[in-house]
Amino acid sequence: MGNCSCGLKPSIYRISANAKSESPNDSTPKDRNDERKLPTNPEEVEYLRRSSATNPLIVFTYDELKTVTSNFRQDNMLGGGGFGSVYKGFISDDKNQELDPIPVAVKVHDGDNSYQGHREWLAEVIFLGQLSHPNLVKLIGYCCEDEYRVLVYEYMARGSVENNLFSRVLLPLPWSVRMKIAYGAAKGLAFLHEAEKPVIYRDFKTSNILLDKDYNAKLSDFGLAKDGPVGDKSHVSTRIMGTYGYAAPEYIMTGHLTPRSDVYSYGVVLLELLTGRKSLEKSRPPREQNLTDWALPMLKEKKKLLNLVDPRLEGDYPVKAFQKGAMLAYHCLNRNPKARPLMRDIVDSLEPLQVPCDTTAEKTDATVIVKNPKPVSGEDAHKS
Numbered sequence: 001m002g003n004c005s006c007g008l009k010p011s012i013y014r015i016s017a018n019a020k021s022e023s024p025n026d027s028t029p030k031d032r033n034d035e036r037k038l039p040t041n042p043e044e045v046e047y048l049r050r051s052s053a054t055n056p057l058i059v060f061t062y063d064e065l066k067t068v069t070s071n072f073r074q075d076n077m078l079g080g081g082g083f084g085s086v087y088k089g090f091i092s093d094d095k096n097q098e099l100d101p102i103p104v105a106v107k108v109h110d111g112d113n114s115y116q117g118h119r120e121w122l123a124e125v126i127f128l129g130q131l132s133h134p135n136l137v138k139l140i141g142y143c144c145e146d147e148y149r150v151l152v153y154e155y156m157a158r159g160s161v162e163n164n165l166f167s168r169v170l171l172p173l174p175w176s177v178r179m180k181i182a183y184g185a186a187k188g189l190a191f192l193h194e195a196e197k198p199v200i201y202r203d204f205k206t207s208n209i210l211l212d213k214d215y216n217a218k219l220s221d222f223g224l225a226k227d228g229p230v231g232d233k234s235h236v237s238t239r240i241m242g243t244y245g246y247a248a249p250e251y252i253m254t255g256h257l258t259p260r261s262d263v264y265s266y267g268v269v270l271l272e273l274l275t276g277r278k279s280l281e282k283s284r285p286p287r288e289q290n291l292t293d294w295a296l297p298m299l300k301e302k303k304k305l306l307n308l309v310d311p312r313l314e315g316d317y318p319v320k321a322f323q324k325g326a327m328l329a330y331h332c333l334n335r336n337p338k339a340r341p342l343m344r345d346i347v348d349s350l351e352p353l354q355v356p357c358d359t360t361a362e363k364t365d366a367t368v369i370v371k372n373p374k375p376v377s378g379e380d381a382h383k384s
């Protein structure tokens, strides 16, 4: 199979529907060299983390994490995806027993996929150990013991944007909350792109944007994040990974990764927020299955634009703001990466579209009940 840096057209199937499936044999010689340098034992990992980290991280033993998650109880499972399962748990401060235990999310990487699992686990420890921003999820600690690779994050009470936006149980997200999410996630990406050593996130999608109880959006899952190009380089050449339906066309074709690849994925997520449709939906008629292909012709024509509005908004949205949001998505989805806006410009364009929204936990929890007779709490949002 052609690799991305040699100019051959790689198979689209290397990008998976749910991201992150790849075998070591797919890697380029350069990747394999990088692989050999990856630290594998706890001391090396700790050394690497200390030499690059600014955020203090707690090192957990696997036994401690069993206690934290009540032995990885299935009822405490918050999600599962590419490389493992995520459980809710609680950690308490041994030195100050009076403090309430803090809720955390514990992501356990699958042992049977250790090659890619370890690589992604390490990327998260290193990137989230260095970066700190209100729109990035906070990494609290990790475990690197025998074959176990675990990450411990701050708990995000409302789960992923995917679970909220496409839920059949929760009330539809109102316009104001959608714009708040778009703005927060854009600020997170802008921060990464403008960091001293720019970072390309590479897997921007609704399941990787998490929401706290007030619907503040934070990027999580830095397993595929990559250092951006440095000096006069325009791109980094890399294996093609990400999620079909979100990945930029030029990245799929050439393996050339730039911050503008994230901007394309951002455009897809913005479209999902505006239309309430998933980036890929096999249950729809063939011409509507790929959201971008379906929406692009309508985005071009002002008269047809309002056909895109999520019917679940029931007309409760400002038309002008919708048009501006749709135009922004249109520019992000330009096939020419250079013609796409910078994340900073997107943040600036979204600022005037922000409307105050009352997202206090008590009020929204009381209104999220649709079909479920029980009040739906933040945790239930994960299971919808």
Ligand SMILES: Nc1ncnc2c1ncn2[C@@H]1O[C@H](COP(=O)(O)OP(=O)(O)O)[C@@H](O)[C@H]1O
Pocket: 078, 079, 080, 081, 082, 083, 084, 085, 086, 105, 107, 137, 153, 154, 155, 156, 157, 159, 160, 163, 207, 208, 210, 220, 221, 223, 382
């Ligand atoms: N910090 C967290 N708080 C609450 N839920 C989380 C947290 N981290 C992950 N999740 C849930 O688990 C799912 C998968 O997590 P993610 O980090 O994206 O793992 P994967 O590598 O499997 O994609 C998320 O979509 C979300 O529903």
Ligand SMILES: [Mg+2]
Pocket: 081, 082, 207, 208, 221
């Ligand atoms: Mg994910």
